Amino acid sequence: MAEMLPLRFRILHYISTVNKACADEIMKALEPEYGTEKQFKKEVFMDHLLDMKANFILDDNDVVLNGKGELIIYYRITDVGRTLLQKYLPKHWKQK
Amino acid sequence: MSISGNQAAIMMREKLNAQFARKGIFTGIFSGATWGLNSVLLGLALALVPALGEEAAIYAIPLAAACMNDFIAGLWLLLYNGGAGRFREIVRSLKTFPGLMVVVAALLGGPIANGGYLLGISMAGPAYALTITALYPIVGAILSRIFLKQRIVPRVWVGMVLSVIGAIIISYVPPEGGDSSKFYLGILFAALAALGWGAEAVLAVFGMSMIDPKIAINIRELTSGTFLAIFILPFIGGWEVISKVVTLPEALGAFAIAALAAAVSYLAWYKANTTIGVAKGMALNGTYVMWGVIFSAILMKSPLTQNLVIGSGLVLIGATLVAINPKEFFKKSGEA
Numbered sequence A: 001m002a003e004m005l006p007l008r009f010r011i012l013h014y015i016s017t018v019n020k021a022c023a024d025e026i027m028k029a030l031e032p033e034y035g036t037e038k039q040f041k042k043e044v045f046m047d048h049l050l051d052m053k054a055n056f057i058l059d060d061n062d063v064v065l066n067g068k069g070e071l072i073i074y075y076r077i078t079d080v081g082r083t084l085l086q087k088y089l090p091k092h093w094k095q096k
Numbered sequence B: 001m002s003i004s005g006n007q008a009a010i011m012m013r014e015k016l017n018a019q020f021a022r023k024g025i026f027t028g029i030f031s032g033a034t035w036g037l038n039s040v041l042l043g044l045a046l047a048l049v050p051a052l053g054e055e056a057a058i059y060a061i062p063l064a065a066a067c068m069n070d071f072i073a074g075l076w077l078l079l080y081n082g083g084a085g086r087f088r089e090i091v092r093s094l095k096t097f098p099g100l101m102v103v104v105a106a107l108l109g110g111p112i113a114n115g116g117y118l119l120g121i122s123m124a125g126p127a128y129a130l131t132i133t134a135l136y137p138i139v140g141a142i143l144s145r146i147f148l149k150q151r152i153v154p155r156v157w158v159g160m161v162l163s164v165i166g167a168i169i170i171s172y173v174p175p176e177g178g179d180s181s182k183f184y185l186g187i188l189f190a191a192l193a194a195l196g197w198g199a200e201a202v203l204a205v206f207g208m209s210m211i212d213p214k215i216a217i218n219i220r221e222l223t224s225g226t227f228l229a230i231f232i233l234p235f236i237g238g239w240e241v242i243s244k245v246v247t248l249p250e251a252l253g254a255f256a257i258a259a260l261a262a263a264v265s266y267l268a269w270y271k272a273n274t275t276i277g278v279a280k281g282m283a284l285n286g287t288y289v290m291w292g293v294i295f296s297a298i299l300m301k302s303p304l305t306q307n308l309v310i311g312s313g314l315v316l317i318g319a320t321l322v323a324i325n326p327k328e329f330f331k332k333s334g335e336a
Helices: A007-017 A023-034 A042-054 A079-088 B005-047 B054-058 B060-083 B087-094 B097-124 B126-133 B136-147 B154-171 B183-207 B213-236 B238-246 B249-276 B278-285 B288-299 B306-323 B326-335
Strands: A058-065 A071-077
Touching: A007 A023, A007 A042, A007 A071, A007 A079, A023 A042, A042 A058, A042 A071, A042 B005, A042 B249, A058 B005, A071 A079, A071 B005, A079 B097, B005 B060, B005 B249, B005 B278, B005 B288, B005 B306, B054 B060, B060 B087, B060 B097, B060 B213, B060 B238, B060 B249, B087 B097, B087 B213, B097 B126, B097 B183, B097 B213, B126 B154, B126 B183, B136 B154, B136 B183, B136 B278, B154 B278, B154 B288, B154 B306, B183 B213, B183 B249, B183 B278, B213 B238, B213 B249, B238 B249, B249 B278, B278 B306, B288 B306
Parallel strands: none
Antiparallel strands: A058 A071
């Protein structure tokens, strides 16, 4: 397996590979890589997502309420986010 | 009137984002308060360092103190991140380009800005040097506007300018006549300090788009402390100061406690800069001068002069303007 990315970086990268994703979906996808780590918590993922949204590299335009009336936010990568990935994603990650 | 599910979801999202931003504002104010506490505690720790001559007092002691403050804060943060299971994140981050940007930010904000600050004060005198270095939030805001394309509303600009004027009034010292041959060089060094701190924030925020602020600040503190220890202290007799301090448990303990305040403060500052933007983050961090006055009055019974009261008042008004949009504030309390 390629060298692991810092979690925030990996979340951004994952979102770039799908159309949109909510925190639970992202966590499910990244569980094989980060699942055993103490930082693998929903609140940590939400904090990363909200920060990246505040910095305009993700957008949160797509929202729904689930059956329990809880808010689900689907995040998408913005053009700014894509440019960052193109510039700074390590080479061996780009080939994947 | 019933709201459709989608509208309810949008309202909940707006509430979540607003709560997140509000938390960022408090984190920024908290970073200012703990930085003020760090300045006061560092002053107490420095008083425990034995006299080493006039020359040492200008460069060796302040830079050795800066080195210990950053390095020990880096160790505290290592404990914090290690405890939270983020130790491996540090290594991962350092292997990426954004992680290396944070290292450059550390060098700009640590050795370069701190060095410029001290050299500025000693060459141009505190009256001019402190006035120029107090401009750092404005420098940071301008750089963030240019490089990060962050929008800054007029209200935040006005608040920031008021805060800076307040900070200048607080730190104002009447100019002394004397050697002017190094004056302009001193002014240049003071400007370098303001530029260094501003550039640090912008570069770090850029790096933190992709790496965790808690990790970024740990890298920053360890880089700055290590660089000062290896490349600066040996040439100015700084290690002599540190070797004295480590033999005095009381002094070492005082530096460790001050560094804990620094670690907490920097952690909050980096987080706030990412969450609410560089301009607001820096302006709220800049309230440390006011907090320094308050803590000095409480802990050291320092007298409150007219300048301190007026300056602190301006900082408070300025920071409030930065933090709160009066329109939203009143609208909200009206609704509630």
